[in-house]
Amino acid sequence: MTFADLGLSDELLKAVTESGYDTPTPIQAQAIPSVLMMKDIIGIAQTGTGKTASFVLPMIDILAHGRARALMPRSLILEPTRELAAQVAENFEKYGKYHKLSMALLIGGVQMGDQVKALEKGVDVLIATPGRLMDLFERGKILLNGCNMLVIDEADRMLDMGFIPDIEHICTKLPAQRQTLLFSATMPPVIKKLADRFLSNPKSIEVARPATASTNIAQHLVKVDARKKREALRALLDGQKVQSAVIFCNRKTTVRELNKSLQRHGYKSGEIHGDIDQASRIAELERFRDGTVNILVASDVAARGLDIKGVSHVFNFDAPWHPDDYVHRIGRTGRAGAKGVAYTFVTKDDAEAIDNIQKLIGTKIDYADLPGETKDAEPKAEDKPAPTKARRPERSPDRSPDRSNEKRTDRRSDDRKPASRPSRQSATHDDGPDEGWNGPVPEFLSVGFNG
Incomplete structure (x- = not known):
């Protein structure tokens, strides 16, 4: 099977080929056709399986038709950390170079002003960490009622970091009639309940047993x-x-x-x-x-x-x-x-x-x-x-157990309250696990690509 067999547009296939890929991974082969058919998806896939491209590629083709409006993103991708959000943005930039789509990143550690300016212009793709998205939403800087496509990536990591209540709140602000894609390496009961509540008749795709290491x-x-x-x-x-x-x-x-x-x-x-x-x-x-x-x-x-x-x-x-x-x-x-x-x-x-x-x-x-x-x-x-x-x-x-609980609390605060980091670090005196960074921020902080 090749990417040409999955129903992607010629422009997208050209970008994929130029990136050096010709054969889809198992998660891509199963997910891309279903996403193009506007079905909800539950994807259980371990790291390194090509999961990101399995939703980025069909999203580019779906969003090629339509027009963005100010403060109303057409699609939303939720990531637990800045590093993951930045890498998804890189994927959109790489594969979407022949499409006239706009993209914005909402992540902590960056001035809100530039992010708000990008939203005011209107974006097709919004990639965000839950903490920063909630901050801007509560300030009235973003409207979610025009978002018809939602991706919840690394859902089990969201659970570890305490973001599930935020995600539930965000889902209630989105249109009821939307396409939702949920990806996770594992499927604990809390994530299963989340999927049951917010996904409609989803197709389940599992390319590896939960929490397994790659056979490679x-x-x-x-x-x-x-x-x-x-x-x-x-x-x-x-x-x-x-x-x-x-x-x-x-x-x-x-x-x-x-x-x-x-x-x-x-x-x-x-x-x-x-x-x-x-x-x-x-x-x-x-x-x-x-x-x-x-x-x-x-x-x-x-x-x-x-x-x-x-x-x-x-x-x-x-x-x-x-x-x-x-x-x-x-x-x-x-x-x-x-x-x-x-x-x-x-x-x-x-x-x-x-x-x-x-x-x-x-x-x-x-x-x-x-x-x-x-x-x-x-x-x-x-x-x-x-x-x-x-x-x-x-x-x-x-x-x-006390250290485990401390770790979860620290993770949640990392994205939502960056100002608290110095006090947390000084309190631990370098004796605790390293929770002080969500990953590097790339140069394309507000807009990823335009045509």
């Missing part, structure tokens, strides 16, 4: 001494054919320390976490994309939405605290049909976390040996001081 990713566990993690990581980086890699840590402090250690050992590495200012985030991602650095050390703020082609390896320097995070971390590799490799370091304190991960994905992950494991030496002097000792007690406090 070779997964490995590696037993390590907590004091020798850096040495083990360097052994894997040297022993594997690493084209580009993302290394995930649980804390911002660990990200910074590990990146400095890698650079001291001659690796081309960079870092991304919640304390980096916006300009530096964008610059660091561009350096990773263009190959200036081929190793990106990141906290979990980058686990979802970081879509960079050619990531060959993912390393979980710290085993994730939450099983769902594992799926989204390793999903940075093995994207769009490519092969990928994921290694997770396991210390003696990680047994419960690994057991929960394997229960979630329904697969037993095999252990792998380190290259030259029997020849391990003592950690070098630079790896023994305070950073090592600081990491050891970091792991247990955040397994408590």
Whole structure:
């Protein structure tokens, strides 16, 4: 099957071909014809399956007919984070270059004035995070009664971040007769109730079992001494054919320390976490994309939405605290049909976390040996001081239910109340998980494309 078999317009097919694609992924092959037929959709698809194009492509053709009016967007796409919203905007810009459609981004961390100006001109596609959309709606800067198409993307992440009440409120402001597309990696009961309430006779599409890791990713566990993690990581980086890699840590402090250690050992590495200012985030991602650095050390703020082609390896320097995070971390590799490799370091304190991960994905992950494991030496002097000792007690406090509740509250506040970030960061003193960033903001903040 090719994209030409899905009923897309010639202009859209030309843009898809020029982007280097000719064969649709399973989610695209199943969803695109149904969306073009104006059916409601429930799509259950794991990360890296081409889900975004499965709604962006048919939306472009549907919106090609009609005219936008001031303050009344014709379609609405809800995303949980700025990073995901920006990447959807990039997709519209890439595939919609032969269509005269206007687009606006409503995301936190950007001045409202430019966003309001874009809305006043009228937009065909509005891509928004729930917090900023609600802010503008309550100020009377946007009308939703002309929006005939709604996409709720990453619904399970919306649930994690506490956005479901906002989404329910937004849905009540939209026309009753509309097309609604809901996509989620998992389908917990709350999301099922949301779909039952706001979707009309939807077609369900499931291209992978909920919360499963891609079969294109070779997964490995590696037993390590907590004091020798850096040495083990360097052994894997040297022993594997690493084209580009993302290394995930649980804390911002660990990200910074590990990146400095890698650079001291001659690796081309960079870092991304919640304390980096916006300009530096964008610059660091561009350096990773263009190959200036081929190793990106990141906290979990980058686990979802970081879509960079050619990531060959993912390393979980710290085993994730939450099983769902594992799926989204390793999903940075093995994207769009490519092969990928994921290694997770396991210390003696990680047994419960690994057991929960394997229960979630329904697969037993095999252990792998380190290259030259029997020849391990003592950690070098630079790896023994305070950073090592600081990491050891970091792991247990955040397994408590109280930390889980704190994480959900912090996520919600990130988009809706950006002014509160400094106080939250100072309160945690870098001891908690990194919830301080929703992702980089691209240059096309208000209007994505015009013809």
